[in-house]
Amino acid sequence: MADPLHAFKGRGAASNPEGRFESIRHHAEDDGWQHAMLDEECLRPxxxxxEERARSVITHNDSPDLSFTAAMNPYRGCEHGCIYCYARPSHSYLNLSPGLDFETKLRAKSNLAEVLRSELSKPGYVASPINIGSNTDPYQPIEKRWRIxxxxxxxxxxxxxPCTLVTKNALxxxxxxxxVPMAREGLVQVFVSVNSLDNHLAAKLEPRASAPHRRLKAIRTLAEAGVPVGVLVAPIIPALNDRDMEAVLKQAADAGASCAGYTVIRLPYELKALFREWLSLHAAQRAEHVMSLVQQSNGGKDYDSNFATRMRGQGVFAELLRRRFEVTCRRRGLTRARALQLDTSRFVPPRKVSPQGELF
Known part of the structure; x- marks a missing residue:
């Protein structure tokens, strides 16, 4: 019989399916010996x-539903292990699995600062705010050591x-x-993602991210230091964490957040199957209801990539979320999360590194 799924402590995914570009498929069979031989190494990947040597680090997009056009990601893959992460399918481009590989086999762009300096110094470069963390979290646990x-x-x-940062880690x-000095010059804005106040649920959904209360404390710390900070209630998963929307917005506003945003869960490519696996392990009794609401918000499908609806969904449930969000933001004095008009006029191209050093 096929090897049954089981959760791995500290990990979001329960399997390692092949990426969509792989031509070979593997199928595990339980012959009765494997479970007798399981050890700590197997149970805790x-x-x-x-280390990855990047050739370029600033990417550009023209997506009409994104508030930034330039982005930068110091890492590929993310140790936070959020099961809902829309970036998981990107690991397929590395011939790795969007499942456990995405959260255990990471790539660190060790020369990012060097390449960034080179790109900013190119003739004709025009400064616009760079979003750091649009794909994977720039403050995931390995950042503590790599410091990229x-x-x-x-x-x-x-x-x-100028730059914006998106994270769910108090690091x-x-x-x-x-x-703080960048904030004084109008050069930075931070967004902290908090989608639930339930520590038990968060430990399963996003196992290696900071606990929700710790992220709220980070919002307070940033705000008190004078750094503009907003909260992202993202993603909202119907019948799983949507009940916490109002409470998250209230506590974030109390902590000093000035703006807020939200998105609904997105399930592109391999993520559909991974999320269904997670539901079967951690929310089996409500799995069918969750997926029913997800499909209702995506025109009857698990995912709809339409730019007009992919972030907020469509239909009755999506409209209810929108109204709840807007009413609560008005009540708590939160504006809609948009990148501030960060100052691009101060930009000075970096000086080229000289083997003779610098006198001034």
Whole structure:
């Protein structure tokens, strides 16, 4: 018989399916010996980080439903292991699985600061706010050791280049010494993602991200230090965490958030099957109801990539979410989450590194 699914402690995915570009498929069979031989190594997959030498680091998009056109991601894959992460299918481009591989086999762009400096110094470069963390979290646990996000911020601060940060990790507090001076010049804005106040649920949905109460504390710390900060209630999963929307917005506003945004869950490519697996393990009794509401919000499908509806959904449930969000934001004094008009006029191209060093 096929090997039954089981949850891995500290991991979001329960399997490692092949990516959509793979031509070979593997199918596990339980012969009765495997379970007798399971050890700690099997039950707790280790995180492996591979150094990657990037050729370019700033990417551009023209998506009409995104508030930024330039982005930068220090890492591929994310140790947070959020089961709902829409970036999981991107691991297929590396011939790795969007499942456990995405959260255990990571790539760190160790030369990011060097390449960033080179790109900012190109003739004709025009500064526009760079979003850091649009795909994977720039403050995921491995950042504590690799410090690539911090190195990027040091370059941006040196050049007076504006940026926005999106994270669900309190590690962002570490870089207040850089963020506070940037904030004084109108060069930075931070968004902290909090989609539930239920620690038990969060430990299953996003196993290695900071706990919800810790993220709210990070919002307070940033706000009190003078760094503009907003909250993202994202993603909202029908019949799973939508009940916490109003409470999250209230506590974030009380902590000092000035703006808020939300998105509904998106299930592109391989993520559909991974999320269904997660539901069968952690919310089996409501799995059918959750997926029914997801489909109602996507025109009868698990996912609809239409730019006009993919972030907010469509239909009765999506409209109810929109109204709840808008009413609560008005009540709590939160504006809609949009990137501030960060100052691009201060940008000064970085000085090229000279083997002779610098006198001034």
């Amino acid at each position: 280790r995180t492996e980080v591979t 996000t911090r190195a990027a911020l040091e370059v941006l601060a040196e050049c007076h280049h 962002v507090e570490r870089d207040l010494d850089i963020l």
